[in-house]
Amino acid sequence: MRSQQSWMNWLQEHKIPDEHRFYSATTSGSEVFEQVELNLQRRRSIGIIFLDIVGLTHIEQHYGAPVARRVLKTVTRSILQARPLLSVGRTLFVHNVGGDDFVLYYSLPSVGTLQGLDFLECLAEDLCTQVLSSVNRQLQGVLQEPLDLHRGWSILLASSELSLETLIYKGLKEARQMAKGNEDAKWTRQVWELREAIKEERFSIHYQPLVDMASGKIMGYEALSRGPSESSLQWSQGLADLAEKSNLLFPLERLLRQKAVQGTVNWPKDVRLFVNISPQVIQDPDFTPENLLQLVHSVGRDPGQIVFEITERQSIDDFRSFDKKLERFRNVGFQVAVDDAGAGYSSLQSIAEIIPDYIKIDMSLIHHIDTSVIKQAMAEIFVSFAKRLGIQIIAEGIETEAELRWLHRLGVDIGQGYFLGRPSPEKKALTGEAQRVLGELKQQKPADEMGTMMPVGELVEAFHGLAQNAPTHQALDFFQTNSNAFSLVIVDGMRPVGLLMRDKLYGQMVNKYGLALYGQRPVSLIMDRNPLIVDTAMRIDRVAHLATARQMQRLYDHIIVVNEEKVCVGVVSVRALLDQMTGLQIERALGANPLTGMPGNLQIKEDMERRCEAGQAFTVIYADLDHFKAFNDYYGFEQGDQAIKLTAQILSTAVQNQGCPDDFVGHIGGDDWIIVTTSSYQELCDRIVCEFDRRIGELYLERDRQAGYIDGRDRQGNPCRYPVMSISLSVVTGRFAHVSQIGEVAARVKKRAKQQPGSGYVVEEVKVLTLS
DSSP states (O other): OOOHHHHHHHHHTTOOOGGGOOOOSSOOHHHHHHHHHHHHHTTOEEEEEEEEETTHHHHHHHHOHHHHHHHHHHHHHHHHTOHHHHTTTTEEEEEEEETTEEEEEEEEOSSOHHHHHHHHHHHHHHHHHHHHHHHHHHTBTTBSSOOOEEEEEEEEOOOSSSOHHHHHHHHHHHHHHHHTTSSOHHHHHHHHHHHHHHHTTOOEEEEEEEEETTTOOEEEEEEEEEOSTTSTTSSOTTHHHHHHHTTOHHHHHHHHHHHHHHTTTTOOTTOEEEEEEOGGGGGOTTOOHHHHHHHHHHTTOOGGGEEEEEOOSSOOSOHHHHHHHHHHHHHTTOEEEEEEETSTTOOHHHHHHHOOSEEEEOHHHHTTTTTOHHHHHHHHHHHHHHHHHTOEEEEOOOOSHHHHHHHHHHTOOEEOSTTTOOOBSSOOOOOHHHHHHHHHHHTOOOGGGTTTOOBGGGGOBOOOEEETTSBHHHHHHHHHHOTTOOEEEEEETTEEEEEEEHHHHHHHHTSTTHHHHHTTSBGGGTSBSSOOEEETTSBHHHHHHHHHTSOGGGTTSOEEEEOTTOOEEEEEOHHHHHHHHHHHHHHHHHHSOTTTOOOOHHHHHHHHHHHHHTTOEEEEEEEEEETHHHHHHHHOHHHHHHHHHHHHHHHHHHHHHHSOTTOEEEEEETTEEEEEESSOHHHHHHHHHHHHHHHGGGGSOHHHHHHTEEEEEOTTSOEEEEESOEEEEEEEEEEOSOHHHHHHHHHHHHHHHHHSSSSEEEEEEESOOOOO
16 A cells, blocks of 8 residues: 555645535535535545544543533544645545544545545545544543544445435445444455456456266366456455345346356357356346346357356245246256255255256365265265256366266266366366276276166157247147157257147147147247257166156156267157166166175176176176184074175275275175276275274174184084184186186185185286187
8 A cells, every 4th residue: 555645646646626625514414415416427436434433422421421522522623623634635525424423525536446445544544643643632631541533434436326315325334334343444445346347347257167977078167257367356265255245246146147158159059058146146137037048049059058056155045935936947948056065055955945957066075085985975965865856966176086986986977176177268178187087987887887777778769850940730730640649859950959748739729729829830939948858878767867857747758869969869758768767677686685785696797798898907806704604503694694794894895995986896695795896906805804804703702702713513513613704805807808717717716715714815817818
């Protein structure tokens, strides 16, 4: 900030005629308006300095009313006598607004608002120093403590939107709030900085990619705001709170929405734009479907390509009202995401009430998720919850390869974060590292889906199409002629833009005037503009979740299936989808081990065959228990089942914590398991052996645990002592041509492993095995 002498020199260069100066301690309200209005009409901004005597009520109570009146009179006189400081050429008048409150109105030169605020701060400090020096000298011996003044300041600018009374009231309120300590100079400066930045549209938009975890392709970009460079508004942290507190949230969000959408000109049709909005924006009169459609159409985009990302900085008190207003936007095609799930006010309740199209898991749950069992469990809850509702999960804040791999394993649909791509003014591709990892993951399937979940493209039925500009009576004629047809895909060329179901069309036409109103008009007027459209590669379980999560009136509408070029290849009925899902789930349940629920022999074989066919190098770990039969005979079948379950848990947890997303754990039967992994088998085996030896003693009686053995009989019926159970791991690693070859090597390794006392593992590495 400038020194006072520097400000004096500056003001001398910007003097105004002396006749515009006026001093009064009893200026009336009408005189205030006249003087302020005169200067604002001349395009001069007005500075306000508010002064208030600290503790005057306390002085009156402690010293009596005469002393309080003397203090007030002395302060008034000292302020009016501060002419050398105030008469630099721009003081309009001093107004005693009542009691111990004083307001100085100052005509500022035609410079920037922020420069004017700096001057007012310096002027207020120097004025108080001069006034208090004079007052405390005159009151020496009257008061025990030196007197002090509260001070605050603000600026009035000419406005065509506000009346003069409202303008002055708002300026006085800002200055008074600062004087009373409710706001500070830094905050006031930031508010004015924000006002100017909005007025001059000095915000830019950076776009950060969101990637579909299954395909590895960019499915959208989030629009992130950036304020003027080298200013306190450059980064978005705290910007919304500042805007909300200063009643600038609506104009700020309007500007950012407009810039974000305008930056999507020439984007591909299948790339979505995620735009942040606050819940309060629903109350903005400018935030209407009509205005948003006009904005979106102006850049050649459709509402279905825009996702409103609701950032919940404050709780939503009335979900019913909020959802009702939001539904107007969804009815014309806009989509909705809930941001920061797991942080702040975002909760499962708000998600369940709004039922968004996307849920974004907060980055605090994503950071180091690969090493945190708690975060993994919490993320699993969100994924499970979302799948039941047919909502897609977005994980934001992905910064490492390990985090990306774990999130893929958990079944997260969409990823976002610096590892994938940083925000940029231009629409940029994914990082090279991200493309490499996603390419690897694209070849993999989560263990619980192998061999069970087919792509929806295998269920498509032939579709009937109709151009979007065709008259509605053609659709009616088609259904009357084709009694076995239940849907029409409305297309623009070969790309679907809507859906018309037979029953919906008849419902429209049954009206007395239905045919007359719509018969000759384009079918696009009555089609469903937001049908469920999925890619041929999407898994049928995912499609089933999306289909059953639709509104009741759309529940049985056909699902449109498109290829990579977004060309329609067919439709799928909900009945066909659910029939296939039911059959696969029965097949899967029959193949699972009934005790542990783990995949059984069929899934084990399918997994290894898939890897062999792909030429993938991998490791197979056969695990079985030593002395399990003796334990089972000694303690009984129920306790034996507990040993099986404990071992299954140890194996699953070890693979989950030490393995890779594509690793697989299966239960052959009894006390035999198999692990298929591409991770470091040494770390995995060490973890299994250590955890098994630590926990297996829990299943033994104290006396047996202390003794280290139990008494039993061998296969010939002879008495024998059996040590506490141990686990043997037979490890075969390499590249194989056929599953049978793995079994041949594993049998040899297993024999060696069983000969070793206690828990441990034996490894045989195979460079290449080919078909003989």
